[in-house]
Amino acid sequence: MSERLLVLVRHGQSEWNLKNLFTGWKDPDLTEQGVSEAKEAGRKLKAHGLTFDVAFTSELTRAQHTLKLILDELGQPGLPTSRNLALNERDYGDLSGLNKDDARAKWGEEQVHVWRRSYDVPPPGGESLKDTLARALPYYVQEILPGVLRGQRTLVAAHGNSLRALIMVLEKLTPEGILKRELATGVPIIYRLKADSTVESKLDLAG
Numbered sequence: 397m398s399e400r401l402l403v404l405v406r407h408g409q410s411e412w413n414l415k416n417l418f419t420g421w422k423d424p425d426l427t428e429q430g431v432s433e434a435k436e437a438g439r440k441l442k443a444h445g446l447t448f449d450v451a452f453t454s455e456l457t458r459a460q461h462t463l464k465l466i467l468d469e470l471g472q473p474g475l476p477t478s479r480n481l482a483l484n485e486r487d488y489g490d491l492s493g494l495n496k497d498d499a500r501a502k503w504g505e506e507q508v509h510v511w512r513r514s515y516d517v518p519p520p521g522g523e524s525l526k527d528t529l530a531r532a533l534p535y536y537v538q539e540i541l542p543g544v545l546r547g548q549r550t551l552v553a554a555h556g557n558s559l560r561a562l563i564m565v566l567e568k569l570t571p572e573g574i575l576k577r578e579l580a581t582g583v584p585i586i587y588r589l590k591a592d593s594t595v596e597s598k599l600d601l602a603g
């Protein structure tokens with residue numbers, strides 16, 4: 397029986413994560429720490445005996461770089477990989493490039509938290525998590541999931557909010573449930589799915 401393996405990993409720390417800037421569709425690369433986190437993610441996957449048949453990532457450098465470093469650690473540098481903007485970070489609109497603390501000072505802690513973590517409140521000119529889900533989910537259902545269900549061991553390297561959108565579906569979280577869900581940089585989450593595409597088991601490789 398095939399194992400229906402799906403691993404999700406948020407990219408390692410980016411230059412703009414370090415500077416505390418809203419990033420969205422802007423395209424900074426990883427910091428040195430981010431490079432280390434990505435390599436460590438690869439080592440952890442290797443230590444769990446995992447290799448992959450296929451990988452997916454976004455159109456953004458930080459996710460692609462993370463994937464490359466993981467695949468190098470796994471000894472799978474040539475793995476077939478699809479890149480698609482459906483997996484890009486949520487578009488932060490007018491907040492992109494702003495400092496998160498400056499934004500809190502200007503609009504208040506609560507409003508900024510709502511923009512960052514709520515399900516359906518978009519930041520000015522940007523995408524809500526619901527909007528992000530509306531483009532990430534069809535891609536997952538049409539391009540990623542069928543392979544997983546056929547037994548293709550699948551690695552997805554993407555972003556905090558595009559992955560939160562997929563996790564909301566996988567883990568059947570409510571809009572209240574997703575509000576509290578944070579994703580650490582460079583920490584793989586290993587899902588094994590049932591034949592009906594629901595989650596059989598989940599293992600978070602934190603620590």
Ligand SMILES: O=C(O)[C@@H](CO)OP(=O)(O)O
Pocket residue numbers: 413417418419420421485486488512556557
């Ligand atoms: O700035 C961003 O694009 C994201 C991820 O780094 O930030 P947040 O955690 O605030 O959604």
